[in-house]
Amino acid sequence: MNVVNAAVRVHGLVKNHGRGQGRVRAVDEVDLEVPEGQTLAVMGPSGCGKSTLLHLLGGLERPSEGEVWLAGRRIDTLSERALARLRRRSVGFVFQAFHLVEELSAAENVELPALLAGRSRREARRRASLLLERVGLTGRARHLPSQLSGGQRQRIAIARALANEPLVVLADEPTGNLDTTATLDVLRIFEDLRSAGQTLVIVTHDERVAATADRLISMRDGMFVDDTRLAGTGTGWLGGLIGLEG
Amino acid sequence: MQDAVLAMLAKEPSHGYHLRARLQQSLGPLGASMNPGQIYVTLARLEKAGLVVCERADGLPERPDRKVYALTPAGQQRVAAWLTEVNWPKPDLAEFHLKLVAAAAARLADPVELVAAQRRELLRRLREVQQAALAEPAGSAAVLLLEGVVLRLQADLRWLAACERAWSKVDDEAEDA
Structure with missing residues (x-):
């Protein structure tokens, strides 16, 4: 059965690292479906396989067993070339260490994915300026990454991830290198993306980041141990915190 | 919360509804469930305890929103004591x-x-x-x-x-x- 509205779907996913005695099963027979427009957070201790899972979803690594589907298209069997093209056009990556091109300005970093996907320079520039505005960095367009704070660099990286209007944005510990203030800026952008209906998968160890998501999966030893719906469960708890007589 | 209401009166005598507005502004969504009458219940208790006095604006009919509340000397002392207290909510685990x-x-x-x-x-x-x-x-x-x-x-x-x-x-x- 083909599920039309799943942005991401994996079935029987296994990833082994190493061989023989030293073989580790990083992802252990995982099934997952992320509907279009859902934001999903994946948490777990380091080494639980959450980053590997993210790499598999985005076609950065290939599974040892199982299937990976992006918007109804199976991607784990694609050629290297086809996979690279699909990654460029349909997947936006955000990494802990930003991975910006240090020689290019903030705006040029954001333009790059559109240019690589074959869009015109004018179109790339127009889109980049919109995205820089969206992450609140219009005034930093000409700065080099080295002239920006960690939080600003990550916001540039998020703008870059959105350059080709990706089907899904995959973020790996996006606030891992950021202080509290910068983390809040990134949370604000994720909240904005969530309400705009961007499909988003975030791997994180930060509960605050996880709490921006609609759904939270907990991983241990390559397996899912919990799958919780966070959205639409408001209890009015907040309003009841303070009574005048309390 | 009684202490907080008293301390707000330290700035100047005030109407109940004005106090409530100031509370809500400071509390944001956490003050959402405060109903309009609560502030008057608190003020009545403070008045009974001799910590505030209530003056009715001249020539106006008797309605709670016409009353202006002010600290008494005892109320001022209580505010001063409250400011130096180091009480803290207990972790309830x-x-x-x-x-x-x-x-x-x-x-x-x-x-x-x-x-x-x-x-x-x-x-x-x-x-x-x-x-x-x-x-x-x-x-x-x-x-x-x-x-x-x-x-x-x-x-x-x-x-x-x-x-x-x-x-x-x-x-x-x-x-x-």
Whole structure:
């Protein structure tokens, strides 16, 4: 059965690292479906396989067993070339260490994915300026990454991830290198993306980041141990915190 | 909250509705459930205790919203004392801790499952507070309060993670035995 509205779907996913005695099963027979427009957070201790899972979803690594589907298209069997093209056009990556091109300005970093996907320079520039505005960095367009704070660099990286209007944005510990203030800026952008209906998968160890998501999966030893719906469960708890007589 | 209402009167004598507006501005979404009458109940108690006096504006009919409240000398002393107090809310974790211990002892439930359920609830609350904080306009005084609630929830979640590790170990040892 083909599920039309799943942005991401994996079935029987296994990833082994190493061989023989030293073989580790990083992802252990995982099934997952992320509907279009859902934001999903994946948490777990380091080494639980959450980053590997993210790499598999985005076609950065290939599974040892199982299937990976992006918007109804199976991607784990694609050629290297086809996979690279699909990654460029349909997947936006955000990494802990930003991975910006240090020689290019903030705006040029954001333009790059559109240019690589074959869009015109004018179109790339127009889109980049919109995205820089969206992450609140219009005034930093000409700065080099080295002239920006960690939080600003990550916001540039998020703008870059959105350059080709990706089907899904995959973020790996996006606030891992950021202080509290910068983390809040990134949370604000994720909240904005969530309400705009961007499909988003975030791997994180930060509960605050996880709490921006609609759904939270907990991983241990390559397996899912919990799958919780966070959205639409408001209890009015907040309003009841303070009574005048309390 | 009585002390907070008293302290707000230290700036100047004020109408009840004005006090309520100031409270709500400082509390943001946390003040949402405060109903209009509550402030007058609090003020009436303070008046009875001799900490505030109430003056009715001249020539106006008797209605609560016509009254102006002011601190008495005793009220001023109480405000001064309140400012130097270092009271702090108690962390209320013993009940949940005892729930885990009792559930394990009587084999009523798996403590690890209880911790997981509690974690889900706290994460939903965290989401709620965080969305409220992000929705506050720039410069809102309530943001700092919401940030405090967020940090508390994070501390509680960290404690639950410690509970989960400890009770999982108990499970493993029981299986090995």
